[in-house]
Amino acid sequence: MNDKLVIGLAGMPGAGKSIVVSAAKEGGYGIVVMGDVVREETASRGLELNPQNVGKVMLELREQEGKSVIAKRCIPKIERIPENKILVDGIRSLAEVEEFRRHFPKFTLIAVHSSPETRFKRLYHRQRSDDSASWEVFHERDMRELSVGLGEAIAMAEHLIVNEEKYEVAKRKAKEVLRKVEQKWTK
């Protein structure tokens, strides 16, 4: 049994996951970024780090090693990290949640939610939501994220942070959620 407190973090693009990462860093958490696994694999294959190559390697990895391949490759990283509390940024499916839970019984999932309109404004802050070209790119990215199972992970999160207000409000909510998770597991 691995006794580390591992917290997963999920959210649609622009929802504000970075606020939770920031709160966790301040709280002494080690951070593991799931996307780094794919970038490392892309680099180790001698490919340039551009969105096309990273996307292609991601799909190949999933085909070759299954839906929870990224989670599996994160596990030794989590075990190597000296911190006893770790935040894993970038959960995308329930298959990953199950993989982490098998290794870290205290695994808890936090999700961050904002409306599509709010997320669009954050990601394309100079554009208006009636800019249909940008909206289309944004919407396609949303659909790609949902297609791997991100919506299911969000729906099944143990804690959900609604991030529609100021940065400070979300940051305070994030700290409160981290505190609750820690309290539950240090009893």
Add this chain to the structure above:
Amino acid sequence: MNDKLVIGLAGMPGAGKSIVVSAAKEGGYGIVVMGDVVREETASRGLELNPQNVGKVMLELREQEGKSVIAKRCIPKIERIPENKILVDGIRSLAEVEEFRRHFPKFTLIAVHSSPETRFKRLYHRQRSDDSASWEVFHERDMRELSVGLGEAIAMAEHLIVNEEKYEVAKRKAKEVLRKVEQKWTK
């Protein structure tokens, strides 16, 4: 263009959708329950209204008339209702959201979220979450709901109400969200 304000409501079993229904009723909304469509179809086929028959008719309807069949059948109901503000309870997929949005340009989606542990306790309030038989039934129902696309709808909601505290807190949040939606559309 149909000018009615139609609000969809989505949430996992036990999340507390009924709190939003109650707030909407108090606010003068007409209520349309998506599940009624399937129950009516089951009855019109001369079948007894039990979970097996309703489940079977639901699947047959989707096979015969596509993923947004329930939404399509709700539209004339919404149009017949005298109220100009309607809450549609039981959204289960983005296909349904798109169907409603095509007919009612002001369509807005509200989701309610609670942790799986909280939802389990509410639905099986006499049981403990270490009762693995009940937990399994609960989890299977969750997975069935997610398999039709409920997680995606929740992730893409315009407003999300976190319901982890007292009934009164969620009720207040629900009223506030309804007020915000109305303000946006009556400008």
